[in-house]
Amino acid sequence: MTSHHRKIAVTTPTGQVGSRVVRLLLQAGVRPTLLLRDASKLDPGTRARVDVAEGDQADADYVIQATRGVDTLFWVSPPGTGDDPVDAYARLGANAARAVRENGIAHTVFQSSIGAEKRHGVGEIDGLARTEEQLNDTGAAVTHLRCGYFFSNLLGDVESLRAGVLRTPWPLDHSMPWVDPRDIGEVAAARLLAANWQGTRVQAVHGPEDLTFTQVAEILGGVLGHEVKPEQLSDDEFRSVLTSVGLPAAQVDGIAGMSAGLTGDFVPEDERSVLTTTPTTLAAWARQHLVDAR
Incomplete structure (x- = not known):
């Protein structure tokens, strides 16, 4: 066919x-x-x-x-x-x-x-x-x-990126695709x-490379032209942020559970290879989508 x-x-x-x-x-x-x-x-x-x-x-x-x-x-x-x-x-x-x-x-x-x-x-x-x-x-x-x-998850953080801060519930040294x-x-x-x-x-x-939030903050700082500091929120802090915007408990659990469940010793089943790697870099994406957030 x-x-x-x-x-x-x-x-x-x-x-x-x-x-x-x-x-x-x-x-x-x-x-x-x-x-x-x-x-x-x-x-x-x-x-x-x-x-x-x-x-x-x-x-x-x-x-x-x-x-x-x-x-x-x-x-x-x-x-x-x-x-x-x-x-x-x-x-x-x-x-x-x-x-x-x-x-x-x-x-x-x-x-x-x-x-x-x-x-x-x-x-x-x-x-x-x-x-x-x-x-x-x-x-x-x-x-x-x-x-x-x-990458587009960062679009929800434009205000804090503008203020030079990248807040995340993920450990700052956790590397992921x-x-x-x-x-x-x-x-x-x-x-x-x-x-x-x-x-x-x-x-x-998997995108072009695995990145930690520390590396992401550095890349974004380079594109935006000012320092961006990564800051880890504790699980409690993250949950209270989600609750404060009116999300019900099960949604808070659903969102907070993602970062909690994928840190530690988690390794994706399908490893990085020519089949799983895609070309667009975070810097290229950020130049297109975040530059007005300077």
Whole structure:
């Protein structure tokens, strides 16, 4: 089956990863089906070249209807709006698995996270681990992209970066993969377009290099032109920050549990290699996205 006849569906197509996937599929000559809440968010040039199914991924009937006749699916679970993120991710994963089964979707690429391999004890990533298991149980071909820490998480810290401080619950000397979401989109698109693989497989997306928060602060300081000091928040301090912005207890646990569960002796199952390394550096990303935060 050539890629021109293959029907590919993409969830979260206006997100940082999904929008890159959509652009590459269009450039490869594919007319994808996009699952999204609001088609007006698409630019007119894209809108004219895709099929749109509007609805909510939390609605199983909608997901099944929208993916009828689909051969290949890119599934991203949007951040849960419910009080319990692990439960929300698991419910979304159940919808994806049901659509794969009922519609006979041959290949699925799932945007997971480093840490999902632990299966338990990694905060909201446990919900992505459930989804990996649910998709594995379908018996269809599935690739789990276990992604590193998004550069774009820094966009929530623009005010403190402007003030010269990078606060984090992670130990400052803990080295881990950091990645540009756009590069995840490139790996996802390559997998979707190939769709010649079988069984269940894992492909990590580790970005160009592992970084500690101390190194991240140094890189950001170089780009922003002023010193950025890294500062570790204790678990209690971090939780009180999250509580103070109105997050319910299960969401606080979900967010705080990620850094707690991935430090210590955790090593990603899929090691850094030519298959898991992507090109965009943190400095290049920061020059594009953070320079106005000087």
